[in-house]
Amino acid sequence: MLEGKNVNLRVAEKDDIDFLVESINDLNFEGEYVPIEQYSKSELMKGFDNPSNLQILCETKTFIIQKKDGTRIGIIWHIANQPSGILDIGYNIAPSERGRGYGTEAVQLMVDYLFLSRNIFRIQGATNVRNKASQRVLEKAGFRIEGTSRKSSFVRGVWTDSNLYSILRDEWKEPKILTRTT
Numbered sequence: 001m002l003e004g005k006n007v008n009l010r011v012a013e014k015d016d017i018d019f020l021v022e023s024i025n026d027l028n029f030e031g032e033y034v035p036i037e038q039y040s041k042s043e044l045m046k047g048f049d050n051p052s053n054l055q056i057l058c059e060t061k062t063f064i065i066q067k068k069d070g071t072r073i074g075i076i077w078h079i080a081n082q083p084s085g086i087l088d089i090g091y092n093i094a095p096s097e098r099g100r101g102y103g104t105e106a107v108q109l110m111v112d113y114l115f116l117s118r119n120i121f122r123i124q125g126a127t128n129v130r131n132k133a134s135q136r137v138l139e140k141a142g143f144r145i146e147g148t149s150r151k152s153s154f155v156r157g158v159w160t161d162s163n164l165y166s167i168l169r170d171e172w173k174e175p176k177i178l179t180r181t182t
């Protein structure tokens with residue numbers, strides 16, 4: 001468990017499958033700026049049983065974002081790009097829980113965890129150029145914009161531009177919030 005001030009991150013388990021299916025297939029949860037993808041429960045279960053079956057649960061490692069009382073409010077994941085080992089992150093907060101700092105704290109926790117646990121130099125995240133909330137989250141977590149990838153994401157039938165953000169180990173320096181692994 002990665003413990004923050006207001007949210008904790010824990011690795012997704014089979015018990016989370018209903019939350020994951022419901023969330024990932026909910027267009028409001030996914031938001032209007034990310035590609036639409038639908039998954040069946042059995043597809044996600046296969047991902048747990050054999051991680052090579054499904055990207056969303058293998059090279060992608062998925063964490064549940066939960067409040068201190070255990071309520072699940074979101075998902076955050078990291079994806080290892082091979083062979084570089086560069087890590088991408090992605091995240092969602094349930095619509096009813098947005099605007100309370102949970103997304104920012106979850107990203108800060110993930111950045112702390114990745115820099116503390118891996119000998120990597122950078123972490124990156126891409127957002128639709130129109131996704132101001134996501135860009136703000138990355139900026140507040142210490143990421144800097146690198147540039148715009150043109151027509152790099154197919155969102156709701158339209159090729160859209162994405163901004164690439166990154167944070168380097170030198171810029172991170174030390175954990176911003178209390179991070180504990182158990």
Ligand SMILES: CC(C)(COP(=O)(O)OP(=O)(O)OC[C@H]1O[C@@H](n2cnc3c(N)ncnc32)[C@H](O)[C@@H]1OP(=O)(O)O)[C@@H](O)C(=O)NCCC(=O)NCCS
Pocket residue numbers: 029030031032033034090091092093094097098099100101102103104105126127128131132133134136137
């Ligand atoms: C992006 C997302 C994770 C943010 O989560 P959150 O918990 O609401 O984020 P926070 O509360 O920590 O911070 C949100 C920041 O964005 C700002 N923001 C929100 N909507 C905004 C908008 N339309 N324009 C500008 N800023 C906006 C908020 O004001 C806040 O910044 P502030 O603290 O400086 O005021 C959430 O909106 C979400 O899940 N969206 C759908 C999925 C998604 O887009 N994921 C990211 C894909 S790259």
